[in-house]
Amino acid sequence: MTQVVVCIVSFRDPPLIAHCLAALAQSTFTDFEVVICENGGDDARQRLAATLPTRLPAGQPIALLEQAANLGYAGGVNACLAARPDADFWWVLNPDTRADPEALEALVERLQRGDCEAAGGVLYHPNGRVQAYGGRWNTWCARAESIGFGAPVTAPVDPRFVESRMNYLLGACMLIGRSFVATAGLMRDDYFLYAEEIEWCLRAQAKGLRLGFAPGARVCHGQGGTTGSAASLRARPPLPIYLDERNKLHVIRDTTQFRLLVAAPMAFILACARFARRGAMRQWKHAMAGWWAGVCNRRGAPTWLQ
Numbered sequence: 487m488t489q490v491v492v493c494i495v496s497f498r499d500p501p502l503i504a505h506c507l508a509a510l511a512q513s514t515f516t517d518f519e520v521v522i523c524e525n526g527g528d529d530a531r532q533r534l535a536a537t538l539p540t541r542l543p544a545g546q547p548i549a550l551l552e553q554a555a556n557l558g559y560a561g562g563v564n565a566c567l568a569a570r571p572d573a574d575f576w577w578v579l580n581p582d583t584r585a586d587p588e589a590l591e592a593l594v595e596r597l598q599r600g601d602c603e604a605a606g607g608v609l610y611h612p613n614g615r616v617q618a619y620g621g622r623w624n625t626w627c628a629r630a631e632s633i634g635f636g637a638p639v640t641a642p643v644d645p646r647f648v649e650s651r652m653n654y655l656l657g658a659c660m661l662i663g664r665s666f667v668a669t670a671g672l673m674r675d676d677y678f679l680y681a682e683e684i685e686w687c688l689r690a691q692a693k694g695l696r697l698g699f700a701p702g703a704r705v706c707h708g709q710g711g712t713t714g715s716a717a718s719l720r721a722r723p724p725l726p727i728y729l730d731e732r733n734k735l736h737v738i739r740d741t742t743q744f745r746l747l748v749a750a751p752m753a754f755i756l757a758c759a760r761f762a763r764r765g766a767m768r769q770w771k772h773a774m775a776g777w778w779a780g781v782c783n784r785r786g787a788p789t790w791l792q
Contacts, residue, residue, distance in 0.1 A: 494522045551569060576667075617632060623737070
């Protein structure tokens with residue numbers, strides 16, 4: 487049997503975890519276990535531990551890592567991988583997702599074909615519209631495009647077209663094989679949050695690894711359920727804005743550094759168009775602070791977050 491470890495990075499929201507686990511309990515693929523990294527501190531870890539079952543109804547074990555520090559998203563994923571190094575596959579899954587019952591089975595089947603080392607599926611919003619089939623990174627503008635955005639989740643999709651276009655998987659749902667980690671290494675934890683999956687996938691492809699798409703793997707994603715990034719533009723909190731702008735420049739620096747002289751000014755212009763032009767001046771200031779931090783190559787958790 488193929489052993490899958492579901493890796494979930496949590497932050498102070500036990501109800502989200504409960505909903506995510508309830509969906510996993512309906513999975514048609516049953517040979518998996520769940521490992522959770524709680525990044526919200528020791529108190530948050532204890533609160534989550536008090537609500538977690540030790541197993542799902544079908545017997546799949548659930549483990550909560552002992553760490554209490556905030557490792558960031560990538561650090562949390564890496565901790566989950568390190569906790570189960572002998573797994574066949576790791577399914578990186580956001581806590582604000584509800585996987586359709588056939589999702590994991592479709593992802594495993596896609597990887598088992600042997601022509602890719604990591605795979606994603608259809609991320610869709612609760613309104614039935616597609617968030618993304620996969621992502622395409624624009625290195626000259628330091629911007630990410632969500633392939634399929636806005637399409638009905640029931641719309642037919644050509645997997646060959648998606649795989650020909652995408653160059654990264656969205657971090658909310660990625661099935662990663664052993665050879666992917668062995669060749670590409672772990673996620674960069676100095677991003678802390680946002681865009682680390684883009685750099686990971688670009689790094690992997692530079693080493694000859696391939697990405698797959700499983701149209702039968704549908705996962706409902708309440709985007710921004712932990713960070714607040716799904717709020718309206720003028721209500722969006724500082725952290726996701728700051729890190730989104732900062733880390734996009736890190737992706738350029740870490741993968742195609744020679745394009746930074748073009749990408750950095752383009753990122754500045756696009757951030758101004760996105761926030762200042764719409765009158766979201768407070769958010770524009772956070773975007774500019776993040777952009778400048780990216781120009782200055784500042785990494786890790788923002789000092790003001792402490």
